[in-house]
Amino acid sequence: MVMERKRTECAALPPGWKKEEVIRKSGLSAGKSDVYYYSPSGKKFRSKPQLSRYLGNSVDLACFDFRTGKMMPGKLQKNKQRLRHDALSISKGGKMDLNTTLPIRQTASIFKQPITKVTTHPGNKVKTDLQRATEQPRQLFWERRLKGLRSSDVTEEVLRTMDLPKGLQSVGPDSSDDILLSAIASALHMSSSPITGQMSVAAEKNPAIWLNTSQPLCRAFTVTDEHISRRCRMNTARPKASLLLSSEIYSPICDM
DNA sequence: ATCCTCGGCGA
């Protein structure tokens, strides 16, 4: 007979996290117990440091008691954040777990090593630049993977694709309007800085070298007063909440 | 290969 073990939802952690307590049944430590936690994706955690590393700053475990699974106010113990090899977070299903803390190598490597993030390096222009040190590397033309993606509403019907204004022109290989649309929509979401398109003239001739990966694959464009006034007139005609994503963010594009 | 379990080290 197989002993079923209860994994109980842990209220102190984000939804989906389960806790399990296993009693040791033999050996010198018989009668003692081990506590494990399971992420929503099924990855097993067997210590507080391991859990802390995984959740990062999104959850403050300072007063979290690993054994009981409850927050214990007034229990401010030290919580050092060592980086060790279980940073490689492929879960049981073979899928990469989401929400892993940043400075950790997520790509496959025969060496299970964390990334040492150097943010202070006098004399080195690049690494001293906080913007660049924080920025994740991006694949050139990564937008191509967005090809074919369509938005849909709750009834699963594919919504009308948005038309791009003639002023926007694509740059790079495999240039098509649907990729460009996805790229711009993505850029608006991901970046807090202005979307300008590819400013460098060289990017048009040799995008593989001159491409600015934080900008969408389109030529530099300008928005005129004419665009904006037309935009305002369209406002009242737009159907409400037709997109799951924020229509406010998309609106400058779809009707311009 | 992964998973489970208990030993054993260090705080």
Next chain:
DNA sequence: TCGCCGAGGAT
């Protein structure tokens, strides 16, 4: 004593 994690055995 307890938390953490290595490592051997199980699967």
